[in-house]
Amino acid sequence: MSARSIAKESMTVLPNADDRRQLMDITEALSGLDVEFNSMTAREDFPIATLKVPGRQARPLTPELADALLTVAEQLSRGKAVFIAPYDTKLTTQDAADFLGVSRPTLVKMLEEGDIPFEKVGRHRRVLLADLQRYADDRHRRNLDLLDDLASGENPDDTLGNPLISR
Structure with a gap:
């Protein structure tokens, strides 16, 4: 491919x-x-x-x-x-950072820590769009799980007196 x-x-x-x-x-x-x-x-x-x-x-x-x-x-x-774009498109670090909504230095740190696979072409890093999409999906799933864990210990009746929440 x-x-x-x-x-x-x-x-x-x-x-x-x-x-x-x-x-x-x-x-x-x-x-x-x-x-x-x-x-x-x-x-x-x-x-x-x-x-x-x-x-x-x-x-x-x-x-x-x-x-x-x-x-x-x-x-x-x-x-x-x-x-x-084709799913096998290779992105620059700036394009990949824009895709994830993070800064380029943050993305480079994520790449170097092994969070997202990449390859080096000379001095430049390239990230497959497919790997980036997989990472974004996993991150979204982890965030939802964290929110579910936080909400599981809460009592819904505690929010009844909150003026910012309407029923």
């Missing part, structure tokens, strides 16, 4: 205001596709749904592709930017 530079095969998509209404329509059209797709593929005369873009070869619209397009359309329709 080869790794790619983040600059070569990744892209950030920013929605413009005119396209947001069309993206909402796409979201509605794709939202029921998974159920429809499974029932349609069971038929003997099933036509293969394709995604056609001018100047490019048509591709089959699989449930995985429909899910990806639906996710992108939902985020763009909310005015959010979407970053698309």
Whole structure:
């Protein structure tokens, strides 16, 4: 499996205001596709749904592709930017730090302590996007477990008198 530079095969998509209404329509059209797709593929005369873009070869619209397009359309329709990169993309330490929302020196410390695998290319460290995602998921799970542990010893009735909490 080869790794790619983040600059070569990744892209950030920013929605413009005119396209947001069309993206909402796409979201509605794709939202029921998974159920429809499974029932349609069971038929003997099933036509293969394709995604056609001018100047490019048509591709089959699989449930995985429909899910990806639906996710992108939902985020763009909310005015959010979407970053698309292959899972085997290698990130610089600055890109990796930005991904995790930490400073670059903090990320380098995490790399050197063995929290996240990396490789050195000359003097530079490179981190696989897949390893970074795995670390972020593990960190999120650990944080949720810590919060659950903290909350387990609390009495919910103690918060009844707190004016900041409304019922």
